[in-house]
Amino acid sequence: MNSLDHSSVPPLKVESVVKCFHQGKTAIAALDGINLTVETGELVAIMGASGSGKSTLLHAMTGLTDIDAGTVSVDGQDLAALSDYQLTKFRGLNIGLVFQAFNLIPSLSAEDNIRLPATEEPGLEERVDALLERLDMTDRRTHKPDALSGGEQQRIAIARALITNPAILLADEPTGSLDSVSGQEICRLLRELCTEQKRTIVIVTHEPHVAMWADRVVVLKDGKHLAEFAPSRHFDPQKIASQYQGVLNAAAGVMA
Numbered sequence: 326m327n328s329l330d331h332s333s334v335p336p337l338k339v340e341s342v343v344k345c346f347h348q349g350k351t352a353i354a355a356l357d358g359i360n361l362t363v364e365t366g367e368l369v370a371i372m373g374a375s376g377s378g379k380s381t382l383l384h385a386m387t388g389l390t391d392i393d394a395g396t397v398s399v400d401g402q403d404l405a406a407l408s409d410y411q412l413t414k415f416r417g418l419n420i421g422l423v424f425q426a427f428n429l430i431p432s433l434s435a436e437d438n439i440r441l442p443a444t445e446e447p448g449l450e451e452r453v454d455a456l457l458e459r460l461d462m463t464d465r466r467t468h469k470p471d472a473l474s475g476g477e478q479q480r481i482a483i484a485r486a487l488i489t490n491p492a493i494l495l496a497d498e499p500t501g502s503l504d505s506v507s508g509q510e511i512c513r514l515l516r517e518l519c520t521e522q523k524r525t526i527v528i529v530t531h532e533p534h535v536a537m538w539a540d541r542v543v544v545l546k547d548g549k550h551l552a553e554f555a556p557s558r559h560f561d562p563q564k565i566a567s568q569y570q571g572v573l574n575a576a577a578g579v580m581a
């Protein structure tokens with residue numbers, strides 16, 4: 326298993342993070358003092374309207390974005406303390422990334438896409454086999470991405486994110502390109518990976534259908550951590566939508 330498994334240190338800690346983008350003379354605070362701690366084996370959904378800072382927060386968690394203030398710690402390691410080389414290495418070992426657009430290499434087979442982030446090492450082939458088996462993709466292993474459905478491509482992208490056995494998986498709108506049935510299958514899979522393997526997972530989404538699988542929903546608005554709630558355990562997206570709307574209404578009421 327992952328060598329970085331100190332149960333007392335949270336796998337992910339975001340403290341007072343600020344990130345501004347400059348457009349001409351105006352600066353937009355995409356992240357405006359965000360605090361968030363994610364515990365081992367927790368599945369957190371980050372919800373918010375378009376432009377609320379969800380993707381920027383996810384990028385900050387990987388160190389892919391330079392932040393202007395605050396700290397991001399992964400397993401107790403302050404990302405800002407690492408050189409670019411160290412950060413790339415650290416990210417490769419500790420964080421798996423999944424995107425809306427799958428980002429598979431079209432010319433490579435499914436199994437070669439999965440191998441891509443891994444270094445040649447003993448046991449790699451067994452890991453590829455085990456992931457294909459776990460994700461129910463063994464009979465698709467030699468297919469190129471264009472011969473796979475969207476849901477299958479996302480499964481391969483998840484396998485690729487897991488090949489280095491990272492403790493943390495971060496997903497930005499992972500169901501955004503999928504029909505609702507495939508989207509739910511991907512959510513169920515992420516939920517199972519979290520529960521079975523104690524992976525720490527953060528999913529950015531604006532869909533209640535996705536957020537309903539989480540242990541905790543964090544709501545962003547204008548780059549701020551507006552509120553959070555525990556989703557109803559009834560797996561009812563309408564209930565989640567009304568919880569989400571309730572949080573937004575309450576905040577609007579306070580500010581009015």
Ligand SMILES: Nc1ncnc2c1ncn2[C@@H]1O[C@H](COP(=O)(O)OP(=O)(O)O)[C@@H](O)[C@H]1O
Pocket residue numbers: 346347353354355373374375376377378379380381382
């Ligand atoms: N590379 C960038 N350059 C300039 N502005 C950006 C950039 N990335 C994001 N922004 C701005 O930061 C804000 C938050 O964006 P983003 O994190 O992508 O939101 P979300 O993922 O919630 O839709 C938006 O106002 C967006 O326009």
Ligand SMILES: [Mg+2]
Pocket residue numbers: 379380381
């Ligand atoms: Mg986004």
